[in-house]
Amino acid sequence: MxxxxxxxxxxxxxxxxxxxxxxxxxxxxxxxxxxxxxxxxxxxxxxxxxxxxxxxxxxxxxxxxxxxxxxxxxxxxxxxxxxxxxxxxxxxxxxxxxxxxxxxxxxxxxxxxxxxxxxxxxxxxxxxxxxxxxxxxxxxxxxxxxxxxxxxxxxxxxxxxxxxxxxxxxxxxxxxxxxxxxxxxxxxxxxxxxxxxxxxxxxxxxxxxxxxxxxxxxxxxxxxxxxxxxxxxxxxxxxxxxxxxxxxxxxxxxxxxxxxxxxxxxxxxxxxxxxxxxxxxxxxxxxxxxxxxxxxxxxxxxxxxxxxxxxxxxxxxxxxxxxxxxxxxxxxxxxxxxxxxxxxxxxxxxxQLDVLDTPDGRKISGEFFVHLIKDYPSVRRYQVYQEDARRILLRLVVDTGFTLADRSQLEAEIRRGIGPSVEFDMQFVAEIPLTATGKHRVVVRQAPIPATVNTEIPV
Ligand SMILES: [Zn+2]
The missing domain is CATH 3.40.50.12780 (ANL, N-terminal domain)
Incomplete structure (x- = not known):
């Protein structure tokens, strides 16, 4: 009604x-x-x-x-x-x-x-x-x-x-x-x-x-x-x-x-x-x-x-x-x-945005980072990378407008989302390379992806 x-x-x-x-x-x-x-x-x-x-x-x-x-x-x-x-x-x-x-x-x-x-x-x-x-x-x-x-x-x-x-x-x-x-x-x-x-x-x-x-x-x-x-x-x-x-x-x-x-x-x-x-x-x-x-x-x-x-x-x-x-x-x-x-x-x-797993059982959607970082206009490019269950790395390419205050605020917001059980680092770099398919993947988990993901689409 x-x-x-x-x-x-x-x-x-x-x-x-x-x-x-x-x-x-x-x-x-x-x-x-x-x-x-x-x-x-x-x-x-x-x-x-x-x-x-x-x-x-x-x-x-x-x-x-x-x-x-x-x-x-x-x-x-x-x-x-x-x-x-x-x-x-x-x-x-x-x-x-x-x-x-x-x-x-x-x-x-x-x-x-x-x-x-x-x-x-x-x-x-x-x-x-x-x-x-x-x-x-x-x-x-x-x-x-x-x-x-x-x-x-x-x-x-x-x-x-x-x-x-x-x-x-x-x-x-x-x-x-x-x-x-x-x-x-x-x-x-x-x-x-x-x-x-x-x-x-x-x-x-x-x-x-x-x-x-x-x-x-x-x-x-x-x-x-x-x-x-x-x-x-x-x-x-x-x-x-x-x-x-x-x-x-x-x-x-x-x-x-x-x-x-x-x-x-x-x-x-x-x-x-x-x-x-x-x-x-x-x-x-x-x-x-x-x-x-x-x-x-x-x-x-x-x-x-x-x-x-x-x-x-x-x-x-x-x-x-x-x-x-x-x-x-x-x-x-x-x-x-x-x-x-x-x-x-x-x-x-x-x-494709991966979901990250943390030792305390959280599942962090890739969209979490996409949403958060869009509010920082001086971030030119970024990539979130989980090498193993215990460490998450955020690589950033930033403009000169990116301040120390931006840095600590971003770090605090990410820490709130990912929780205390995982190490977190930020790395400022000059460029972030594209993957072999020419796609820049934003959130990457270094873990086996189900075989069906790769066989479905001939990328
Ligand atoms: Zn139709």
């Missing part, structure tokens, strides 16, 4: 009335456009990207300079294939040119930051309208999993770290009660906490569980080993880390409900999500153009793994055009038997 009232009365009043957002309008239109034919989607993308390019070159100093330098004009792009002529944008370019990438046209902008699965923190902007559009995509994608706004949800997710002011905590709690969401932090999953999380979950009886992949998998294994029975949700939605087949099987067996994989990032929010056919991730096609390219910027042959490159069609505040986001995915898009015209991404290959 609350779900219906929330969706039809409270959310429109709050979102549209109080906040003046267009989220619900975009959501309604996305529910319709998901059934468009692939041709109609392509036509919409071409028109949208042409408008975006014209805007970017006319109002963003960075794009004006780059297009002039390369002798390009926005009008040259008449099809999606023509995008190949445009340069790629990467994280370091965004970091170095944030103010030049912003549009000079006055509009309401929001500031965001990400720790990044690639270990290179990023601060960026987006305009409010584009935020409404991406929230709408998330509503639609989560809706496929039965997790549309108003459903009773339990989140096993990263919660704010460090010293959060009291009023912020109160505000966050009010929001959650309004949205019918209960949040359990996945950052302190000790065996004791997992048992009490199970009790709270059974009391709360969520319709849907939304979780980071690896902590949920560890939790499922814990429940199974202890023989703990849980309230059965309608479905589970996982994100932030790749879902492997063996993890899906375990989670579905333990919770007795289907798992829906999602793929998103702070820069774009929901990039893809599974429908009930579970045959791939439907792309947020009305908002994003997704390309899979090799290291030379050429299209990756279908079935092979390449770099994910994304153009956000509506971030007019700070256009991301052909942005290499650091993730890797299997090339080749397919269609789905559900009839939606949104192409399917066949699988994500990157984004």
């Amino acid at each position: 609350y779900g219906l009232i929330y969706r039809n009365v409270l959310l429109p009043l709050f979102d549209g009335g109080l906040k003046g957002r267009k989220t619900l309008r975009y959501w309604a239109s996305a529910e319709e456009s998901q059934w468009w034919s692939p041709e109609r989607h392509e036509d919409f993308q071409v028109r949208s990207v042409r408008a975006l390019l014209a805007h970017a070159v006319a109002t963003c100093p960075f794009y004006c300079r780059e297009f002039t330098r390369l002798g390009l004009t926005p009008g040259q792009v008449e099809s999606l294939g023509d995008l190949a002529a445009l340069p790629l944008l990467n994280r370091s370019t965004v970091r170095a040119n944030r103010h030049l990438l912003r549009s000079t046209q006055p509009m309401l902008n929001l500031s965001k930051s990400t720790g990044g699965s690639t270990g290179e923190p990023l601060h960026f902007d987006l305009n409010a309208d584009s935020n409404d559009r991406r929230v709408a995509m998330t509503y639609r994608g989560y809706g496929w999993a039965g997790a549309a706004p108003g459903t009773k949800q339990l989140h096993i997710w990263g919660t704010a770290l460090g010293n959060v002011p009291y009023w912020k905590r109160v505000k966050a709690n009010l929001h959650r009660a309004f949205d019918r969401q209960m949040v359990l932090s996945c950052f302190d999953f000790t065996p004791e906490n997992m048992a009490s999380h199970a009790v709270r979950m059974n009391r709360y009886r969520p319709e849907v569980i939304v979780a980071y992949t690896n902590p949920l998998y560890e939790f499922a294994r814990f429940l199974e080993e202890r023989g703990i029975t849980l309230h059965r949700p309608r479905s589970l939605v996982v994100g932030a880390e790749k879902l492997h087949t063996f993890q899906r099987e375990t989670i579905e067996r333990v919770f007795g409900a289907p798992v829906f994989e999602t793929y998103g990032s702070r820069e774009f929010m929901l990039i893809g999500a599974e429908c009930d056919r579970h045959s791939g991730l439907h792309l947020s096609q009305e908002n994003l153009i997704v390309e899979i390219l090799d290291d030379d910027g050429q299209p990756t042959p279908a079935g092979e793994v390449g770099n994910v490159v994304i153009t956000d069609l509506f971030n007019y505040g700070m256009p991301f055009i052909r942005y290499v986001n650091g993730d890797r995915a299997i090339a080749g898009f397919s269609s789905c038997s559900c009839g939606r015209g949104l192409p399917l991404l066949n699988g994500i290959a990157g984004r």
